[in-house]
Amino acid sequence: MKPPVVVSVTGAAGQIGYALLFRIASGQLLGPDQPVILKLLEITPALDALGGVIMELHDCAFDLLADVQASDDAQVAFADTEVALLVGSRPRGPGMERKDLLEANAAIFSVQGRALDQVASRDVRVLVVGNPANTNCLIAQRNAPSLNPRQFTAMTRLDHNRAKAQLAEKVSTHVSRVTRLCIWGNHSATQYPDITNASVDGRAAGELVDAAWVSDTFIPSVQQRGAAIIKARGASSAASAANAAIEHMRDWLSGSGGEDVVSMGVCSDGSFDTEPGLIYSFPCHTTDCEWQIEQSWSIGEESRKRMMLTQAELIEERDAVRHLLPE
């Protein structure tokens, strides 16, 4: 047996956590021959419920689950962690302004960033799922100066998968036939799901759908999909978010391979004239724990406008929490 890999999950007693932990423990994140130690972080009032989740993890008798630990202290939950999934965040409460929400989360993610800086494996890979994911990721990253900024990413894979499914349905093909589609910018309603470079069964997607469908139906329906799920299920996306987190991290660790791209919120290096330093979702290629932003795509005027719109929101979010970002 290989030595176990430490995987940390925050917000572990929440709905996404519940959908995530059993898939990780059964080998879907790290592979069928890789033992895992789960280190789970929750706020103190949720530790009892987390205890129940841990009982259920034991009750699965997973061959690959070497150990599972719970804590309300990030310094404990991130000790030696190699894979950190930051799922927990403060949801918007009644009467809470957007700025208050950003600040409440900035407090959480600055603490977690410092803890990762101090106690995580030097090779840790971090995925932020908790919203506002891009800005939470920026805060964690900037509070972990001893780690490489490239070790921090935010999740737009759920949006990416939703966009693939919408396009596949529209052209009546299987979702696996859709490639080279991406999400630009923020994991929010300003995101830009872009099919300009997408292929379906080897044909350019733009030849198969008309521009009005893209702007009036496709883009808004991907942007608003989260709300549509809540309306239908009476609960927010949990299993599909957990699935996207697994796919994001698995592709990052093992490589997505081939010509296709995956959407990841990563630290901008100025590619496509984006603002350097922002956590911005780009089309990426991944190999062996590294990601590279796709560079060959040309950007039309309409795309440029949408890319800048979502960037403006990210800049605004960053500026709202600037006092909590170390220089």
Added chain:
Amino acid sequence: MKPPVVVSVTGAAGQIGYALLFRIASGQLLGPDQPVILKLLEITPALDALGGVIMELHDCAFDLLADVQASDDAQVAFADTEVALLVGSRPRGPGMERKDLLEANAAIFSVQGRALDQVASRDVRVLVVGNPANTNCLIAQRNAPSLNPRQFTAMTRLDHNRAKAQLAEKVSTHVSRVTRLCIWGNHSATQYPDITNASVDGRAAGELVDAAWVSDTFIPSVQQRGAAIIKARGASSAASAANAAIEHMRDWLSGSGGEDVVSMGVCSDGSFDTEPGLIYSFPCHTTDCEWQIEQSWSIGEESRKRMMLTQAELIEERDAVRHLLPE
């Protein structure tokens, strides 16, 4: 790509269903190269919520999910099904007597048995998860006379996994080191978790723990584990039940292999002097869509008593619904 396999799941919008569907669609039931068509059954009032679950399944962009369909009609949901997971059942309502509960479920499972009889693949494999699982399974089986009784099973794998975990914790080893333990009888508080033939790291389990711990702690804690989970989590076991359903069915389809046994509620052939025809949990070996009851074990007096106690409950359950069992 192989042709897809049809998998039906009842109670698909419930908590166990939610924990189950995404694992099936990601390949954990049938393997990483086997496409699947999901046919989902729900009661009419739950179809809207099920619609939300299906949206999330689409949003995962699973390569292996060839199609997903929802219905409130068992004749539709079981059409050509090869693997049927009967998860949904009527829970006990306030003031409901045990007999009323048995009858309410008998009505559900007789309809489903007849539908399987009429429209399922002739090779269908059926697992009943919904409680009272053994007697629900008996009813479905007896209402499907054109299928082989061996095609119907009830789930005691969650109890089996819980028992393994309890024993492993007691002797401070990893759960994967525990083998040849089994659950006898009913999936209820009368079940008999038996370590008489169990090994831990190659040593007889009986040499590692004392008899008082087995009778006073181990057996009751496995029997009452479901209630302990509800107390800790504030919700009943869902992810661990879904995991057990996947393991039960995967082992049945692909073979559990080796010397170890798995616990399955199956149609008694009189093995170990049990009452023929009851759906009774035995230690089983599985290979290639077949199961065989372990025959070599000798049964001591204490075990015999416990095995007959849980059998008495199964007989009582059967007799309470006898008017709904076709001859």
